[in-house]
Amino acid sequence: MTQAAGLDKRGAVFVLTLGDDENRFHPDRLRAINAALDEVEAADGPRAVVTTGVGKFYSNGLDLDFMAAHPDAAEANLAEVHALFARVLAFPAPIVAAVQGHAFAAGAMLALAHDQIVMRADRGYFCLPEVDLGIPFTSGMNALIRARLPIATAHEAMTTARRYGGTDACAAGIAAAAAGEAELLDTAVARAEALAAKAGAVFGTIKARLYAEVIAELRVS
Numbered sequence: 321m322t323q324a325a326g327l328d329k330r331g332a333v334f335v336l337t338l339g340d341d342e343n344r345f346h347p348d349r350l351r352a353i354n355a356a357l358d359e360v361e362a363a364d365g366p367r368a369v370v371t372t373g374v375g376k377f378y379s380n381g382l383d384l385d386f387m388a389a390h391p392d393a394a395e396a397n398l399a400e401v402h403a404l405f406a407r408v409l410a411f412p413a414p415i416v417a418a419v420q421g422h423a424f425a426a427g428a429m430l431a432l433a434h435d436q437i438v439m440r441a442d443r444g445y446f447c448l449p450e451v452d453l454g455i456p457f458t459s460g461m462n463a464l465i466r467a468r469l470p471i472a473t474a475h476e477a478m479t480t481a482r483r484y485g486g487t488d489a490c491a492a493g494i495a496a497a498a499a500g501e502a503e504l505l506d507t508a509v510a511r512a513e514a515l516a517a518k519a520g521a522v523f524g525t526i527k528a529r530l531y532a533e534v535i536a537e538l539r540v541s
Contacts, residue, residue, distance in 0.1 A: 327356050332366045332516035333509045334359070340374035344383035345401045345426060347393070353404065360413060367519045368512035369411070371434070372418040372505060378444070379427025401426055402460050402538040408433035409464070409531045412524025414515035418508035419486075420501070425449055429461055432468040432494075435515070438508040439486035441498035446489050449481040460538035467534045469493060 328335045336356045339349065360369055373379065382401060387394035408415060408430065417423075417431040421444040428446050431437050439446065448465070450457055457465070457478065465474050470493040476482055477494075486498030499507040528535065 326352075327359060330509050331513055333368045333370055333512045334363075335505070335509065336360075336369055336371045338371060338373050338379055342377045342380040343373050343427065344380050344386075345397070345404075346383040346386050347397055347400065349383075350397075350400045350404060354407070357407065357411070361411075366516040368414040368416070368516040370416050370418050370505070370508045370512050371430075372420055372508070374420075376421045376444075377427070378417070378419045378421050378423040379430060380422065381425030381427040381429075398458070402458070402541065405429060405433045405460070405464055406535045406538040409535060410524055410528035412521060412527075413519035414512050414523070416508045416512045418505050419444060419446065419495070420504055422447070425453075426461075429464055432464060436496040436508075436511055437489070437494060438497045438499060438504060438511065439489050439495040440504050441486040441500055443501070445483035445485060446477075446494055447481060447483045448477045451479055452481045458541040460534070460541035463534040463537040467531060 326337070336353070338353065343349070357369070360367060382398070387397055415434045417434040417437045419431055419437055419439045421440070423431045423444070424447045428448055431446070465478060469477065473492045473494060484492055484494055486495060489495035490498050497507060497511070
């Protein structure tokens with residue numbers, strides 16, 4: 321399994337590449353993502369984060385193969401995914417998802433936990449396919465989606481498994497912007513850079529209080 325590729329720095333913006341495969345949430349990948357976020361939190365001065373993938377996938381969500389093969393570790397892995405959502409929701413620096421490919425299921429939920437989503441306009445989908453997979457949303461996932469999407473969009477996305485392209489995602493209130501492949505990362509970095517001076521304890525506290533109920537659900541579900 322490809323691990324998270326670590327951090328690159330562009331001005332005040334740390335670019336965190338989730339990986340170059342389906343970027344599913346396996347314990348090793350979760351540790352690598354959290355280590356990268358630790359590095360950003362420890363940095364001084366203005367700072368922000370952009371997360372992205374390589375190629376076809378931003379993230380395809382939970383590593384269901386790992387969880388099926390290791391049932392004794394499945395619950396803990398899901399708890400760590402919930403914890404990552406909560407951490408990103410309250411992250412004390414601006415954090416933007418540059419969704420260059422498919423963001424499905426828990427991968428889409430990770431993107432929703434960011435301050436903003438920038439999607440590729442011509443390729444890749446945002447999708448919550450749980451209804452078709454026969455997998456109910458956890459209470460924490462449900463709370464996250466409801467908090468970050470207009471309720472009509474949440475209803476449609478959760479009950480129909482609609483696949484939203486970048487332009488449709490902007491119209492539905494999922495994404496803040498859409499851009500072509502060549503401009504996607506630059507667009508996300510520019511949006512993050514514009515907010516980098518706001519990073520710090522106050523920024524994190526505002527978000528933690530704004531999403532306190534969601535974070536509480538993620539910690540118990």
